[in-house]
Amino acid sequence: MLCPAVHTPADQLIRLDTNPPAVGSTAEMFGLDAAALAMCLTNLGEPGWRGRQLAEAIYRQRVTELDAITTLPKALRTLLKDKGWQVGRPRLARAFVSQDGTERYLVEGVAGPETFEAVWMPEGDDGEAGDGSDAGEPDTDRKSWDRATICVSSQVGCAVNCQFCLTAKLGLQRNLTVGEIAGQVVAVLHQQGVEVGKDRVNLVFMGMGEPFLNYDNWMAAVRLLVEEVGLSPQRMTVSTSGIVPGIERFAAEPAEVRPKLAISLNAPNDEVRSVVMPVNRKWPIDAVLDAVRAVRLRPRERVTFEYVLLGGVTDRPEHAAEVARLVRRAGFPAKVNLIVWNPGPGIAYSMPEPYAVEEFRRALGAEGVPVYLRRPRGRDIFAACGQLKRTVERGSGSGA
Ligand code: SAH
Ligand code: SF4
Numbered sequence: 356m357l358c359p360a361v362h363t364p365a366d367q368l369i370r371l372d373t374n375p376p377a378v379g380s381t382a383e384m385f386g387l388d389a390a391a392l393a394m395c396l397t398n399l400g401e402p403g404w405r406g407r408q409l410a411e412a413i414y415r416q417r418v419t420e421l422d423a424i425t426t427l428p429k430a431l432r433t434l435l436k437d438k439g440w441q442v443g444r445p446r447l448a449r450a451f452v453s454q455d456g457t458e459r460y461l462v463e464g465v466a467g468p469e470t471f472e473a474v475w476m477p478e479g480d481d482g483e484a485g486d487g488s489d490a491g492e493p494d495t496d497r498k499s500w501d502r503a504t505i506c507v508s509s510q511v512g513c514a515v516n517c518q519f520c521l522t523a524k525l526g527l528q529r530n531l532t533v534g535e536i537a538g539q540v541v542a543v544l545h546q547q548g549v550e551v552g553k554d555r556v557n558l559v560f561m562g563m564g565e566p567f568l569n570y571d572n573w574m575a576a577v578r579l580l581v582e583e584v585g586l587s588p589q590r591m592t593v594s595t596s597g598i599v600p601g602i603e604r605f606a607a608e609p610a611e612v613r614p615k616l617a618i619s620l621n622a623p624n625d626e627v628r629s630v631v632m633p634v635n636r637k638w639p640i641d642a643v644l645d646a647v648r649a650v651r652l653r654p655r656e657r658v659t660f661e662y663v664l665l666g667g668v669t670d671r672p673e674h675a676a677e678v679a680r681l682v683r684r685a686g687f688p689a690k691v692n693l694i695v696w697n698p699g700p701g702i703a704y705s706m707p708e709p710y711a712v713e714e715f716r717r718a719l720g721a722e723g724v725p726v727y728l729r730r731p732r733g734r735d736i737f738a739a740c741g742q743l744k745r746t747v748e749r750g751s752g753s754g755a
Contacts, residue, residue, distance in 0.1 A: 383443025383465050385413055385541075386534025386575075388583055399438065401431060414583040417545045419444050445538040447473075447546055456500070457733030460543065464535040467511070469528050471563055473539040474506040475547060476732045498548070502555035505543050509536055509573050510564025515596050517621070517632045519665055521699040522563050530569040536576035541584060551585045558586065560593040560614070567593075567601025574608065581612050588614045589653070594661060595619065599638040602646035616650060617659035617692070618643060622669050623677035631668065644685050657688040657725070664712055665696050666705035675715045679722035690725035697731060 384392060393406025405427065412424040419442050421432050448470060449461040458475040477500035512525030540558060543549075549556055558580070560566045566573040573593075580586045591614035595601060605616065620640075622628035628635040647658055662678065664670040682689050693716055696706055707715075712728065719726040 381439045381441050381443070383441060383534050384409060385442055385444045385465075385538050386532060386579070388579055395440075399434065405431070410583050413442055413444065414541065414579070415551075415585070417444075417541055418442065443534060443538075445535050445542055447542050450546075451733075451736040453733035453736045455732060455735075457736065459733055459736050460539075460546075462508075462535075462539045462542065464511075464531065465538075466532045466535060467529055469511045471508045471511045471531060471535070471539070473508060473543055473562060474733060475543050476504045476506065478502060498554070502557070503547070503549075504557040504559055505540055506562045507536065507540055507558055507560050508562035508564055509560055509566040509569050513564050514568060515565050515632070515634050517596060517619075517634070519621075519631055519663060519696055519702060519704050521702065524699075524701065525563075527564075527568075530572055531564070533572045533575040533579065536573060537579045537584070540580060540586075544584075556586070556590065558591040558614075559617075560591070561617070565596055565598060567595045567598035567605070570601050570604055574604075574612075577614060578612050588612050589656075591615065592617050592659065594659075596632060596634050597638050597640075597643040598634070599642050599646045602643065603649065606646065606649040606651070610651070610653060615656060615659070616647065617661055618647065619663075620660040620678070620681075620691075621663045623674040623681065627669060627674075631665065640681065647685070648687060650687075652688060657690050658685075660689055660691045661694060661729075662691055663694045663696050664707040664715060666707045666711070668704060670707040670711045670715055672714060672718055675718035676722070679719055679724050682724050690727065691719055692727050692729050693719075694729045695731060697734060 384395075387395070389406045389410035391406075392409045393403035396405050396409070397403045408426045409424065412418045412426060418424055421427075421436055421440065421442060424432060427435075443465045445465060446463045447460040448463045451459045453459070456477045460473045460475070461470040462473055463470055508531060510530050511528035513520070513522045514527035516523045544551065544556070560573065577588065577591065577593075580591070581588050588611070593605070593614045594617040596619045602616075605613065619632070620628075622631055622635075625635060625639045628640060650658070652658070660678075660682065662669070678691065682691065693712065695712055696704055698704070698706060716726055716728055
């Protein structure tokens with residue numbers, strides 16, 4: 356990895372954004388791993404082992420100011436600042452707290468003025484952790500939660516244009532950088548006082564954006580979160596709308612850093628899927644399934660099919676029978692997470708009737724398909740799936 360030169364914006368050199376941010380005069384350390392930090396220090400004539408100290412400080416101790424890195428000599432801190440370096444972790448600018456304990460944050464990035472969103476869900480959402488694998492003993496210490504899930508954004512807005520999704524209405528504003536993707540997670544861990552290695556925290560890359568259309572930055576962020584922050588990839592799930600080249604790259608990632616995979620299926624067949632998810636015309640269901648088959652699953656690992664129930668459109672009993680056939684045809688270990696559609700302004704779908712949801716769930720279960728109903732979280736603060744689009748411009752958050 357290259358080291359950004361003095362007063363050169365880090366993104367130009369070390370990040371692979373398709374939309375590079377405007378030129379600035381500082382460089383951020385957040386987003387660089389220990390080896391890259393070491394290289395920066397050796398370029399300044401400092402010993403490389405101090406790169407590990409820097410990484411410890413920003414990723415483990417969650418320091419946000421160079422001055423607070425007391426393991427570095429004061430003169431070195433001053434030199435780094437003089438050279439234009441800053442920690443550069445994204446900031447949680449505003450928080451909206453739901454009645455159910457969910458917290459939605461507006462995050463201020465470093466590579467552009469747009470805010471993006473991250474969501475903290477204490478107790479999980481019964482979807483990703485609802486298969487029993489994550490059910491743990493209650494924690495006895497002071498925390499009011501015994502496990503939690505952080506929903507992470509990968510882009511500001513999204514280009515994929517799923518017809519039922521609010522984020523789609525934004526279009527793609529820009530890709531998030533490595534430091535912005537990993538940094539929102541570290542900022543939330545810090546905000547919530549999470550002790551990595553002790554507390555049970557899952558990450559779901561299911562916030563704003565399509566992770567597989569920002570693949571390089573997203574995967575570099577995952578590596579940082581695993582290798583520097585200390586989170587387990589087996590507690591991370593990435594969700595894709597079915598970007599086949601991205602799934603193919605994902606399949607080639609080593610198991611030590613590969614999260615679990617979720618596919619937004621959302622329809623029982625190509626005909627309906629092409630209407631609700633126009634991306635299906637480019638990569639139809641069988642192309643997606645073929646790509647997923649190349650992923651070498653760990654023992655007991657399953658691929659998740661997310662399925663948004665749209666009233667009258669995807670929630671009919673015959674759809675459930677088709678989904679069951681599709682899961683069987685897929686041939687890999689899988690489960691289905693049903694998501695009741697969350698309404699949003701300007702989207703002309705309707706919520707499914709409660710009996711239709713129950714019937715759909717029952718029908719899949721009766722066919723032997725492992726099925727979970729994802730509990731909607733933070734609907735009152737627009738934090739639920741597909742509702743992340745409230746604000747784009749810095750400081751314009753309106754709450755809910
Ligand atoms: N872009 C990725 C990840 C973000 S969307 C993807 O599409 O997979 C995360 C999940 O929210 C997807 O499964 C998507 O189908 C679902 N979703 C989008 N809008 C929704 C809405 N209004 N109500 C419920 N789920 C929604
Ligand atoms: Fe993008 Fe996912 Fe929304 Fe589709 S559902 S528009 S891929 S964020």
